[in-house]
Amino acid sequence: MIPDFSCDYKNGAHPAVLKKLVETNGEILNTYGFDKYSAEAKEKIREACGLPDAEVFFISGGTQTNMTVISSVLRSYQGVICASTGHINCHESGAVEATGHKIIPLPHHEGKLDADELSAYLSDFYKNESRDHMVFPGMVYISYPTEYGTIYTKDELTKLRRVCDEYGLYLFLDGARLGYGLTCGACDITLKELAALCDAFYIGGTKVGALCGEAVVFHKDKTPEHFITLIKRGGAMLAKSRVVGVQFSALFTDDLYFRIAKNGADKAEELKALFIKKGYELFIDSPTNQQFVILDDETLQRLEGKVGFEVWERAGKNRTVVRFASSWSTTEEEIEYLSCLL
Amino acid sequence: MIPDFSCDYKNGAHPAVLKKLVETNGEILNTYGFDKYSAEAKEKIREACGLPDAEVFFISGGTQTNMTVISSVLRSYQGVICASTGHINCHESGAVEATGHKIIPLPHHEGKLDADELSAYLSDFYKNESRDHMVFPGMVYISYPTEYGTIYTKDELTKLRRVCDEYGLYLFLDGARLGYGLTCGACDITLKELAALCDAFYIGGTKVGALCGEAVVFHKDKTPEHFITLIKRGGAMLAKSRVVGVQFSALFTDDLYFRIAKNGADKAEELKALFIKKGYELFIDSPTNQQFVILDDETLQRLEGKVGFEVWERAGKNRTVVRFASSWSTTEEEIEYLSCLL
């Protein structure tokens, strides 16, 4: 079987996660979020995040998490600010707008939002005499890592937090690939520090060892009222909540989540070194598990069908940006296989 | 462990379903609905339904399925008719209204909609000179079995179909417990016949052997345009679609779905016989896996903590309706245990 680097969710569950699903399968458990494994997993997540009072909820996928959190936090007159490349703005089929809220895109810098530009936007907004005829900014949405694999430094996150505080904005972090960000070499922040800086964020399971499921973490006083009902209203509640609860319980036992994420980040380093060594041009200098490389048409055709990767976007005449993604399950053999092809 | 009859989704997956999840876990599979197990499962479902051209989609839960289908089929000026006891009207936290559509409840008869009453409602509606200021009926939603465990006869379904045809309404059947309906003794219709009578329906997995997942089946020419995008927009798309695809593939291999559902229906018969024998009063004569019994307060207190059941509603002074649900996993031992208590 040829290796597939096209994305980080074509694999199954991590064996330890699957094992726990199998071991607990015979048990009779409460439903709708009240099973004991969900309770156990929530406690472990609170501890890992250093937020003993946090409210934690499990939702089956990322788009669903984003739309449920965003629509629950925002008031009707508010919209959500994000980098123009934000997942909610580009690849969620208008899910946020479907809940009635405008997305306010600001320019991105390799996928990131700039705190100064955010501040300038907000300052202008509140000086604008027509602002009552506009959408009020209510939240800042950022991805960590971003859609281009880049990560915010602790300093950058702190500055964003400061701007949010100044303008009363809610800071929500999409951590679909959180593990790959926190375990990469360039990361200068801990989960606890990141958790402290956000009002809410989610820890992605789907891309880091689970079959499905994301864990949303809210600071206690920033939890939307009746969030359980809002989850149900959005169709995001699993009857057998054990499915996600058990998986997150496994992922947050003995640091499994971070240990397996580190493999994804490490393999990405190897991929990057390989591309550089072989003279390929990087589209972006990503420190995490998504590597973006520019291929000329000849190389593109040569590689197609020999190894899995994803065509991202055109980069001018005869040149295409493609993505190679590693994950917790990427093996040394797969890297070597690729090495021989390049 | 004391037996728990409170609902039919506290158990895990059927062993054969779990086995297939384990066996396929190591494979690298396509995503977003395009994995081979989803393709395989869809083909098996088309065959079981006798609809070779049907479009089949997998969605992780029932509320999500209902809201996605209903909001995709209806035009903005339309609402959905259902029995007042319909799940969408009572226990989905307003999910359908959240998509902008009114639910038009008609009186229920042991959970069922009456074709004559439906016809009378529609006739009145189209005679009403103010109808442009009202919500146009666009769909009829029915549950099979209903929320009270009852089932429509083939004749009743055929009559509903006829009324829908007469008034250009879409007929959608919520089959969260479809297996328990089709395998019960009172059932006089086959899956193929039922499938032919509806425009769309869903086959419930969560309550019949799966960990999660429902299979929506559309007649080809009644499939909403761009339904994949609508699933994504509603947050209902699993990245690792294998999760549900594999389970349904297992459930529709060698009639597993129906064989295990039959156990739930059979055990319900035993439960009912037991209650009758012991002199309990049935609240409703349900032929399927949900049995509704009236308990006086003394009995209620005596049983509480000794066996699992669900309090449904008050039935006057000192009397309470409770639900005992069987499922594919209910055992003879559990029935006997209960028998000793009653």
Added chain:
Amino acid sequence: MIPDFSCDYKNGAHPAVLKKLVETNGEILNTYGFDKYSAEAKEKIREACGLPDAEVFFISGGTQTNMTVISSVLRSYQGVICASTGHINCHESGAVEATGHKIIPLPHHEGKLDADELSAYLSDFYKNESRDHMVFPGMVYISYPTEYGTIYTKDELTKLRRVCDEYGLYLFLDGARLGYGLTCGACDITLKELAALCDAFYIGGTKVGALCGEAVVFHKDKTPEHFITLIKRGGAMLAKSRVVGVQFSALFTDDLYFRIAKNGADKAEELKALFIKKGYELFIDSPTNQQFVILDDETLQRLEGKVGFEVWERAGKNRTVVRFASSWSTTEEEIEYLSCLL
């Protein structure tokens, strides 16, 4: 021209209202609610209502007012309770649901909601263990007068207020025909008393002397945040706000609103007396400007084309309920004309 009693909004504006529109037409005025006539009208309304701190907004029509207020007050997980006959539930084409909220209808009593039944509903709701899967009641909507012309007594309103207080519900009163209620003989409450009992209500202009426009009055601490933006978002903001401001300024000068409304109420009394005298059967004993009479088919046919009235609903074989509405513009001559026909 034959008199038309079919509804109370086929006439134009009251002459004094029109006169003020003409007189002020040449002025250059601020827009979007900030013109001086709107300011003046708001002040007069605050005074008439005995609510010096109230926030008052003008919106061009009733449905728009209802949907804007209801969607602004409710949180996403909440719905609005009303009598099953409530205008929002029957004749607004699903406008409230279009904003994402469920309407929770309770039985009506000649169009009115019963405080005890409301209380029982709420008590049951909060005892229901499944309530997190239901729509939380957030508001009570009542019409005064109701869609059947009936009015709540002061005692009835006070009881509803008490229930709302007990359960933290917002009380919103639809006063599309408020003037005809407050000036009828059966009314035992003043505008100030009514205003004190509600959290918000609207004073209908369209049916009481204006060409268009309703005035929403909020208790200061019950005004939705950024309501101006919410009005704009709902498309309900007139650029030339003078249109409604000037009309309400005229209506609330020298008690014009109530003086002209009284004509509507008085003429309704005459209509009712006439029907009774002539041996017609009243469908409901309405004290306000809408009179509902039962006609046999022969009489119905005889009157059709000779005088304007509205067919309301069938009342069994050969019998039809019809509505005769009076208004501020109904004349003695019109009543006499009708008298000769009956």
Added chain:
Amino acid sequence: MIPDFSCDYKNGAHPAVLKKLVETNGEILNTYGFDKYSAEAKEKIREACGLPDAEVFFISGGTQTNMTVISSVLRSYQGVICASTGHINCHESGAVEATGHKIIPLPHHEGKLDADELSAYLSDFYKNESRDHMVFPGMVYISYPTEYGTIYTKDELTKLRRVCDEYGLYLFLDGARLGYGLTCGACDITLKELAALCDAFYIGGTKVGALCGEAVVFHKDKTPEHFITLIKRGGAMLAKSRVVGVQFSALFTDDLYFRIAKNGADKAEELKALFIKKGYELFIDSPTNQQFVILDDETLQRLEGKVGFEVWERAGKNRTVVRFASSWSTTEEEIEYLSCLL
């Protein structure tokens, strides 16, 4: 009274419009769009547009018209493309998103959308393999004149139409200031030609002689089904539809609409000539009734309070873009007054 050029809707109605409102005020007329003046006005508009089969509807304001038309035409999976400066994208408080649809902004060129850029966007979209996870373009929204006062040439509109045809997009034109566009010197298209090129458009009344009201014109086969109900559902239906019907009947009698619009366009020419003569810098070379001039801070302060204009946006250090708007009611005296100040 100092002249006010800040916007084009601080005045009242044109005298002939007001006169017709007064003359018809005593009549008893049908409601909800079925009054005879609405019928008469629709017929006149059809004729003026050269679309004998067109469906015409009256709605009270521009935002309401935009949101009602856009949400009625689009399917759930679709969004609307517009220039980033489009009114719907900037100054309608998120009204379109409130109906569940994304706005897809493309770069503007002095307020205009470029047909080639539109075509490139669409071509890329349909080549994008992730398009099922994106919002499908369903409509192109343009303003004529644009928010910067510029107008599309006939050739530009024809090219946009061609692109829309190629990709199956609906072309909707916001004509809030249509009159000022069609009567300006730079205009090279007739109303009939413009009407033929769009699927739907609206003729703005509020800014061109009316107190309120816009006329939406649909090509017959592009009219949304049950549009009357959709107007009601959006709260956009006036009970006394005569209010807008009578005004449009007056405006489309003897070409009044265009005759008075021409005054606005002509006065704008004079304003522009004046600014140029006095050495002011134009921000944009607008041919219609909105003129955008750059003022240095000193001039800005000098003019403030002496004449009405609107601050638009900062144009760098010490420089501000301001808008001077003329209208049908702008007089020679007002221009002369301004001339003395500059």
